[in-house]
Amino acid sequence: MSILENFALVQSQIISACARVHRNPADVTLVAVSKQHPVSDILAVYEVGHRHFGENRLEEMREKMPSLTDKPIHWHMIGHIQSRKARDIPAYFQTVHSVDSLHLAQKLDNATQKAEKPYLEVLLQINISGEESKSGLSGVNWAQNADTRAILWDEIRQIIALPHLRVRGLMTMAFIADNPEDTRPVFISLRNLRDALMNDLGVDLPHLSMGMTDDFMVAIEEGATIIRVGRAIFGG
Numbered sequence: 001m002s003i004l005e006n007f008a009l010v011q012s013q014i015i016s017a018c019a020r021v022h023r024n025p026a027d028v029t030l031v032a033v034s035k036q037h038p039v040s041d042i043l044a045v046y047e048v049g050h051r052h053f054g055e056n057r058l059e060e061m062r063e064k065m066p067s068l069t070d071k072p073i074h075w076h077m078i079g080h081i082q083s084r085k086a087r088d089i090p091a092y093f094q095t096v097h098s099v100d101s102l103h104l105a106q107k108l109d110n111a112t113q114k115a116e117k118p119y120l121e122v123l124l125q126i127n128i129s130g131e132e133s134k135s136g137l138s139g140v141n142w143a144q145n146a147d148t149r150a151i152l153w154d155e156i157r158q159i160i161a162l163p164h165l166r167v168r169g170l171m172t173m174a175f176i177a178d179n180p181e182d183t184r185p186v187f188i189s190l191r192n193l194r195d196a197l198m199n200d201l202g203v204d205l206p207h208l209s210m211g212m213t214d215d216f217m218v219a220i221e222e223g224a225t226i227i228r229v230g231r232a233i234f235g236g
């Protein structure tokens with residue numbers, strides 16, 4: 001199948017998943033994850049009207065950007081950011097999904113001020129599944145473990161207070177599963193965490209960035225407002 005056929009299929013799957021739980025497809029933003037794919041692939045999807053794209057490495061973004069500067073694309077940074085590279089992030093990305101430490105948040109806050117931007121939109125990456133390979137603020141068993149909650153709440157309070165970041169929600173990656181159904185508890189846990197934080201901290205956290213090629217339909221059923229899909233669109 002071609003990229004545009006893939007793209008159309010993903011869009012129809014979003015509509016079906018929304019229909020199953022009576023959600024409006026307009027409330028789900030599809031981020032087309034173009035990492036490791038050429039600018040020509042991005043342009044193919046751009047030409048049919050798509051505007052949200054995701055990359056996970058600053059170096060790759062730097063290489064692609066010169067061919068795309070005139071395009072009004074909303075760029076999403078979805079990969080881990082080394083703090084020494086935080087400085088250049090605001091120049092390239094409108095939303096950062098991968099804020100995984102207070103230290104990085106402080107660096108990004110500084111960088112946004114230096115870039116003379118009013119604010120940078122960010123999501124807080126939460127490690128729900130506990131896999132060591134995954135970055136994120138630790139949210140393993142947050143509902144059961146008061147110590148985990150205390151640490152997490154404290155970090156998030158400090159991040160929210162940073163003047164140049166606008167914290168808009170949470171992001172997570174589920175584990176790799178043979179059956180996408182198995183990932184459902186991860187998405188439910190992230191949604192419940194978001195609800196608890198909104199209640200306790202009095203902040204608005206409208207976004208849940210969750211769901212990738214293998215599990216985005218389950219994530220939508222559990223409330224994802226942003227899904228990050230690479231392989232199902234671009235192949236590979």
Ligand SMILES: *Cc1c(COP(=O)(O)O)cnc(C)c1O
Binds near residue numbers: 078079173231
């Ligand atoms: C690569 C990547 C995706 C997209 O994954 P696919 O399985 O290709 O859909 C989503 N989120 C993050 C953080 C990624 O690194």
